[in-house]
Amino acid sequence: MSTRIFGSGIRRREDPRLITGSATYTDDLTLPRMAHAAMLRSPHAHARITSIDTSRAAAAPGVVAAYTHADTEGAVAPAPCAWHLPDSDLKMADYHCLAKDVVRYVGDIVAVVVAESRYAAEDALELVDVGYEPLPAVIDPEAAAAEGAPQLHDEIAGNQAFHWQVAGGDVDAAFAEAEVVVSDRIIQQRLIPNAMEPRAALASYTRATGELTVWNTTQNPHIVRFLTSLVLGLSEDKIRVIAPEVGGGFGSKIAAYPADFVTMFCSRKLGRPVKWTETRTENYQATTHGRDHVQQVELAAKKDGTVLGLRCTVHAGMGAYLSTAAPGIPTILHGLMLSGVYTMPAVREDVYGIYTNGTPVEAYRGAGRPEATFMLERMMDVLAARLDMDPADVRRKNLIPRFEDGHDVVTSLTYDSGDYPAALDKVLSHADYAGLRARQKAGPANGAYLGLGLATYVEICGLGPSQVAGAIGFQGGLWESAIVRFHPSGKVHVFIGASPHGQGEETTFAQIVGSELGVDPQDVKVFHGDTDNTPMGWGTYGSRTTAVGGAALALTARKIRDKAKVIAAHLLEAAVEDMEYEDGKFFVKGAPDQHKTIGDIALMANVAWNMPKGVEAGLEASTFYDPPNFTFPFGAHLAVVEVDAETGAVTLKRYVALDDCGPQINPVIVEGQVHGGVVQGVGQALWEEAVYDEGGQLVTGSMLDYALPRADLLPDIEVLSTVTPSPHHPLGVKGIGEAGTIASTAAVYNAVLDALRPLGVSSVRMPLTPERVWQAIRDAKKSAP
Amino acid sequence: MYAPDFAYYRADSVAEIGRLLRKHPGAKLLAGGHSLIPLLKLRLAAPPALIDIGRIGELKGISVADGRLRIGALTTHAQIAASSEVAAHAPALAAAAGVIGDPAVRNRGTIGGNVAHADPASDLPTVLLALGASFAVATDDGERAIPAGGFFQDMMTTALGEHDIVTAVDVPTAPEGQGQAYEKFSHPASRYAVIGAAAAVGLTGGKVGRVVVTLGGLVPAAIRAGSVEQALSGQAPSADAIADAAAAVSNDLGPDLIGDIYASAEYRRAMAPVCVKRALTAALKRASSVAEAPAARSPWWKPSWL
Structure with a gap:
């Protein structure tokens, strides 16, 4: 591997087009005869549709058509949920693309108007006459699970979408044996992902060929193609899904959405291209949300700070319907991470997925792991406070010692590699933790209370072995693919099944090829996001693109190298066993001056004038890589805050993030991912x-x-x-897309509560707005003896 | 996010604005557009016509003469925040203009549009009231001046008549020795003022002389905090005296405080004395060293076309 290319912070090749406005997003596209769709969305959180009449809208100037559920009956199936969580009594309600009889959240689509311009479509929306009979609504997941709560779906009692449990070790014994038990009730509030680019779909159906092309703001075009074939009943070979430039997703562009299927239906029905782009208002109402947990947590420990077990119950709000991947988020991606970086003998968690009259909840950056990390990291701080120990000491006491090749944890996962103590120590010494504690001890300066907050975390990335995907009910594979193709001049095209949308893999994947084969990364072009010209892949989410797709690419490059070695041996009239490779050059052992470059071999392979016997022309290879295990990035974060006790205002003074994602392909991109991730987590806090x-x-x-x-x-x-390489990944890399978000909410929350400790405050609901902090200080004062 | 249909006219002079307003009843003036355009796009407003006044040169610019700053109605917040004249003669105004919204808002939003819109959570009305500003208004019958004290009447309601146009804002230059400050409790999303407190204080023989304190953000329209002014006037400016005077603000707030999901009325009531105290403290600090006016806040990015 060339160290010059791998590990070099070269500039992102995506950026010039992105920052000069010359990139093409779905909404930038215009096709001949294109019409525009606008969705009429329910203004009620829960209501029965008593009447619906589109005739005035259909007759309005510029309007092409107006459709309701009745028009799509038999032509559009409900939007599917594709994570069939096993052993959980999963009950999936039909998510009709256009509401049938009942609307269940503000934003549920009731009708669509297609017009010659978006303005005409929007004007006509006001002419659709809908009669509603409002029904009682419920938003809080705990309240929705309670007896007597409004019921969303007739056939689903108690609004319970599923009940899932994870258990390992003897948790009851742990609590029986405990010298200390601490507990807390934590609300992981509902969040709105806010990708910079709103969602959009442009569908173009050609009647003469029966082919449908869809440009879509998606993180996984191959999944959209597959699900489209199911929902619209079209043959998969006649569907092409293109994710052009996609401006961020954070999980909100994983789902296959009703509005997208409605747009495709309109194009098919009308034989014209139809474009729909959501407004930011629609984005807030109908693009999936994140988190929404009510968590009741207990931690059992000994007096010396040794943890014995964790027990919790979570009510996870799912919104009105189950979005595409929703059931797996608060369960598999959450519950399996409950023991974190600690030697934890026993855990048990019950997760209740609850239907509510809110927007459907899906993966949001970190997806289940931030909620697990928060729970555990909060309890570590509560335990430290109870035992009057320093939070760093409690953590150190329980950290799993360094391991290089596999460590089994109580939730049945096998972590790949980790050095958690080293991560924590490095953060503490970098930040001068002892000095900060001394400053804190000196007392508040000008009414500003100093607080320090730690979060040590491990997360699960690189989803994952497809066999595991099947076992956990994920209705797809989780492998990735790559094709590497050398052109006669030695320039390279790479085709991948994953679908980056801002993360920078066009750059880092070029670096992988460059370092494996000795070509200039500038000469490697990475294609992605088009189901017609890329191999099948399962998409970009869960920090898996480099962890899985990057492995596929590295192995493909090595196949190329093997073939090139055979050709080089032939050209140098040597035996293949005698060949050596270094930095893009193939030579006979001991004679590096007489070499063939990868460029020489690309030319020969393409013209094929003098190939070894039995070797095919061309220099191209592909790999479908199914990982043997997940990857487990980890780290330690420290937040330093000041709380103004007079107003409750919190100021984040310092933030130290240590993340171990294995070897870094491009440290500048890693840093960018950490920055963005940290900021999103701070946002929640x-x-x-x-x-x-x-x-x-x-x-x-x-x-x-x-x-x-x-x-x-x-x-x-x-x-x-x-840098702790993953032992099972060809490059040792683990993934970095979500790390910042996973640790930072807990770190900042712990810091604020640390600052408030002298004031007697032990819990505040997030987000920690000035008023909530001020109120908590006031309440603590009132209840003080 | 798609505005309803409207007619568009562009005025090239103040006189033409008047003619267009009379010709198109219900028309709205478009200056920076930062309040009006969102209302149109959310379909919360549907005026039959917009009259674009953005290119009228006579409404732009800042000048100082006869003991007053004259700021043209189309002057942007960024220009006010960066102006050395405003920094020298009305430093609290420069400070407030520099904390409105974000750079994009400050580069487009105008002082005339801001005051005519009279959003209760806006920053400028609070400061302009404290500084004793008045508004030059073109009417059907000529010109008139409306003092800030009578201009802001209620939430989104001003003394402007149907065809009246704010053409300039006149701000008396700060008297020798006066200290000014604007203390803002900012909403983290909208950047509007949850509470804005402005103070203008003079010192006479080591005692507080003329003092004006105003508040916005938590009341339907900016108000004078008369009780605070009275309590502090003639006092030696000790920290205790400031805090005691600031506490008197509760007498000035009245029963109708604004509250929302971010900051309740109760919380705002509790924070009003804190903001007043901080504004007074900062203003008094400057009053004792008035020769050193704070430097103008320069915009972080200045477009080449400014």
Whole structure:
């Protein structure tokens, strides 16, 4: 491997087109005869549709057609949920693409209007006459599970979508034996993902050929193609799905959405291209949300801080219907990570997935792991406070010692590699933790209370072995694919099944090929996101693109190298066994001056004038890589905050992030991923919450009310790393896309609560707005003896 | 996010605005558009016509004469925040203009549009009231001046008549020795003021002389905090005296405080004295060293066309 290319912080080749506005997103596309769709969405969180009349809308100027559920009966199947969680009494309600009889959240689609312009379509939406009989609504998952709660789906009692349990070790014995038990009730509030580019679909159905092409803001075009064939009843070979430039997803572009299928239906029905782009209002109402857990947690420990077991019950709000991957998020990706980086003898968790009258909840950056990390990291701090130990000491006492090749944990996973103590120590010494604690001990300065918050974490990436996917009910594989093709001039095309949408794999994958084969990364072009010209792949989410797709690519490059070696031996009239390879050059052992470059061999393979016997022309290879295990990136984060006791305002003063994702292909891209991830996690701790009122109306319906992180509210993030390669990955890499988000919510929350400890505050609901902090201080004062 | 149909007209002079307003009843003036365009796109407003006044040169610019700053109605927040004249003669105004929204908002939003819209959570009305500003208004019958005290009447309601146009804002230059400050409790999403407190204070013989304190963000329209002013006037400016005076603000707030999911009315009521105290403290600090006016806040990015 060439160290010059692998590990070099070269600039992202995606950026020039992205930052100069010359990239093409779905909404930038215009086709001849294209019409525009607008969705009429339910203004009620729960209501029966008593009447619906589109005749006035259909007659409006510029309107081409207006459709309701009745028009799609038999032509559009319900949007499928594709994660059939086993052993969980899973009950999937039909998610009709256009609501049938009942609407169940504000944003449920009731009708679609297609017109010559989007403006005409929007004007005509106001002419669709719908009669509603409002029904009682419920938003809080715990309340929705309670007796007497409004029922969403007739056939699903108690709104319970599933009940899933993870258990390992003897948890009851652990609690019986415990010298200390600490507990907390944690609300992981509902979040809105806020990709910069709203969702969009442009569907073009050609009647003469029966072919459908769809440009779609998706993280997984191959899955969309597959599901489209099921929902619309079209033959999969006649469907082409293209994810052009996609402006972020964070999980919200995994799902196959009703609005996309409705847009495709309109194109098929009308024989014209139809484009739909959601407004930001629709994005807030109908693009999937994240988190929404109510967690009741208990931790058992000994007096010296040794943890014995964790026991918890989670009510996870799923929204009105189960989105494509939804059931796996608060269960598989959450419950299996409960023991974290600690030697934890026993855990038991019950997760209840509950239907509510909110927007469907899906994966959101970290997807289940932030909720697990938070739970565990919060309990470690509560335990430290109870025992009057330093939070760093409690962690150190329980960290799994360094391991290089496999460590079994109580939830039945086998972590690949880790050095958790080293990560924690490096963060503490970098930040001068002891000095910060000394400063804190000196007391508040000008009413500002200093707080330190730690989060040590491990996460599960590189999803995953397909056999495991099958066992956990994921209705697909989880392998990835790559094709590497050398052109006569030695330039390279790479085709991958994954679908990066901002993460930078066009650059890092070029670096993989460059380092494996000694070509300039500039000469490697990476194709992705088009089902007609890329091999099958399962998509970009769960930090899996480099961890799985990158492995497929590295192995493909090595196949090329093997073939090139055979050709080089032939040209140098030597035996293959005598050949050596270094930095793009093939030579006979001991004679590096007489070499053939990969470029020489690409030319020969393509013209094929003088090939070894039995060797095919061309220099191309492909791999379908199914990983033997997940990867387990880890790290330690430290947040330093100041709390203004007079107002409750929190200021994040410092943030130190150490993430170990294995060897870094491009450290600048790693740093960028950490920055973005950390900021999204801080957002949950301090600012973000999707708030519904009692009637189920989304109160934080726009960026005026939903507080996203802003640059001026954040300190410079101090990014550190250690390197612990994954033993089973060809490059040792583990994935970095979600790490920052997984650790940072807990780190910031712990820091604020650490600051508030002298004031007697032990719990505050997130986000930690000034008013909530101020109120908690006031309440603590009132209840103080 | 798609505005309803409207007619568009562009005025090239103040006189033409008046003619167009009379000709198109219900028309709205479009200046920076930062309040109006979102209302149109959310279909919360559907005026039959927009009159674009954005290119009228006579409404732009900042000048100082006869003891007052004159700021043209189309002057942007960024221009006000960066102006050395405003920094020298009305530093609290420069400070407030520099914390409105974000750079994009400040580069497009105008002072005239801001005051005419009269959003209760806006920053400028609070400061302009504190500084004793008045508004030059073109009417059907000529010109008139409306003092800030009578201009902001209620939430989104001003003293402007149907065809009135704010043409400029006049701000008295700060008297020698006066300290000014604007303390903002900012909403993290909208960047509107949850609470905005402005203070303008003079010192006479080591005692607080003329003092004006105003509040916005938590009341339907910016108000004077008369009780605070009274309590502090004539006092030696100790930290205790400031805190005691600031506490008196509860007498000025009235029963109708604004509250929302981010900050309840109760919380805002509790925070009002804190903001007032901080504004007064900062203003008094500057009053004792008035020769050193704070430097103008320069925009982090200045477009080449400015």
